[in-house]
Amino acid sequence: MSTRQSHRATILDVARAAEVSRQTVSNVVNSPHKVAPDTLVRVQAEIDRLGFRPSRAARTLKQERAGAWGLEIDARGAGRLGSVLDAFLVELTLTSSRNDTHILPFAAPDYREPIAAYEEVLASRLADGFILTDTRHDDPRPQWLRDRGIPFAAFGRVWDDPTETAWVDVDGAAGVETAVSHLVDEGYQRVAFLGWPTGSPVGDDRRAGWARAVDRLGVGDEAWQGVAVQELDAATLAARPLVDIVGPGGAIVCASDALAAGVWRAVHERGLRPGLDVGIVGFDDTDAARVLGLTTLRQPLTEITERVLAILLNAQTPPAAGTVLHPELVRRSSSSRTVIPPAR
Amino acid sequence: MSTRQSHRATILDVARAAEVSRQTVSNVVNSPHKVAPDTLVRVQAEIDRLGFRPSRAARTLKQERAGAWGLEIDARGAGRLGSVLDAFLVELTLTSSRNDTHILPFAAPDYREPIAAYEEVLASRLADGFILTDTRHDDPRPQWLRDRGIPFAAFGRVWDDPTETAWVDVDGAAGVETAVSHLVDEGYQRVAFLGWPTGSPVGDDRRAGWARAVDRLGVGDEAWQGVAVQELDAATLAARPLVDIVGPGGAIVCASDALAAGVWRAVHERGLRPGLDVGIVGFDDTDAARVLGLTTLRQPLTEITERVLAILLNAQTPPAAGTVLHPELVRRSSSSRTVIPPAR
DNA sequence: ATGTCTGATTTGAACGTTCATATGAGAGGA
């Protein structure tokens, strides 16, 4: 039962087997160009035969870098509705695997006091830097990290510091503008907006996109907007008056799929049909959007993770400016005035 | 700009500051009972003052254990509908933080050939063992790990080996039985089932629960079942004949929320109302269920992660038997024949 | 006074790498 943990090959085992020194094996792995061609193939053969991989711990110790990046996980757990961040973590893991590095997910015991958890990760030398998500106004993290010279890259703008460029974000305003244009093209004549309470930069950005678009296209009014937290019942409640305002032939764009789901319910309550009678567009392309058939704006997560990781892996040459990517409009039945058959 | 990475305190810094040896500091951290009380407080004060935490890498190297557990992430990425595994990863991270250990998410380049990726993680000494999810028939992983004496614990039964006890699972059959009983209590008279294609052990288990319950309660027929893959359009297509069979006053239980969402659409297509006319119950309590107001069975993820981690952290005393937990029925409007107002 | 035991603390060594430096073997020029 208690079979001794099978002895894994070390660099010395390989060195002995190939009759070279440790350093030569190390060079084969890390600087192949320094090794004579025939030695290279001989050592590489032994590496493959023995299944040798450098011990991450030993390498970390010597090089004083962990080869891993911390990602704070919201301590409120999986109870949040329609978060795109779970998908981000998954995508980030995939991207990391391809870049010979790792993600260290960690949780702050109290999500309102995140710094202590970052401190802890650094003190244990578990990560070389961090990936920030959920950046916000008065976010203490960017400055704290910058002051200490700790590398980081953010998914989401670093809002309070325009000189900070280590971020990748999606142009929410442009995305919403695209959505409004699309709705107008589809024949909707009035476009309202349901967003989050003012103060969330992401939400405010998306709202600004709506305001600009309806102004430009003449399909809306400053007053046609509602506010709700990211919660279904609250969204439904806030959506009702908006549905009454725009009525059949109108549409509502939302700061999130969860809010759009609320609109969807309010539309149904009034005996109207999403799409056919009232257009709805959400944001993030979560499961909720797919099951409701909601048109939505999809963030290019794969590209985001690749760019975030690139910032960290080339930390010596910081980007000249933050990166803004465009979300992609995913058309579904909620923004079509004709029936789209659901099945093939 | 290139401020030298701030020098973090090592055990030697603390030792010098407290005027004791390295080993005494180590004892303060790891075996406080070995240290004289007054020395303890003095050293602890310096530890706190300097913010010392043992370097994980150095500890890993010396102890030959990583203090981390590998979790394979599905390389197909975040595109899957209604996966409960994202939530599992988040919950696991939170539980790990509380137990002074870590989760190492990693991806297999080809998800059909997972072993190589596990091999890689072990060879790099990145993890001491693994947490398996998505256990299935002909799963090569449990045996492979067992043969090598590598600790693991599974979320999901180890189906092919009844002697294996290192798993925690949810009683899907009992959950579905509960759902059927609930539907009968609510006044639905016929209960059909929409599941995944035969061969998925999780799906077969859930189907068995339905078969048992409808047989016992006399509310169904062996023939009243449909099959679809975990995809919305397929589910909608498969749901249509079932809706026609059970009709108003009938109900359909499903192997997942995604399938339930398909039923939900099919019910609407027929001009019927979920809940009021046709009952629907899903499985997993994903966002989709919340947004659609679907009654569903929630897996107790926090308890699952705690037990999974407990198995790994007490690997020397393997559990006597696999652990089966019960899912919790979450009642929403899709299983109520009277209107439940959505808002407060 | 001497020896023995116990508990607290210290010292030496090792975990597996990589960095910096040293050595060795040829090649080429004087």
Add this chain to the structure above:
DNA sequence: TCCTCTCATATGAACGTTCAAATCAGACAT
């Protein structure tokens, strides 16, 4: 022939811990 240079490979040291063994200081018994 000898010196210099270059390229390939080898050696010593160090990263920060913890394990095992050694030392030290008292307490107690003889």
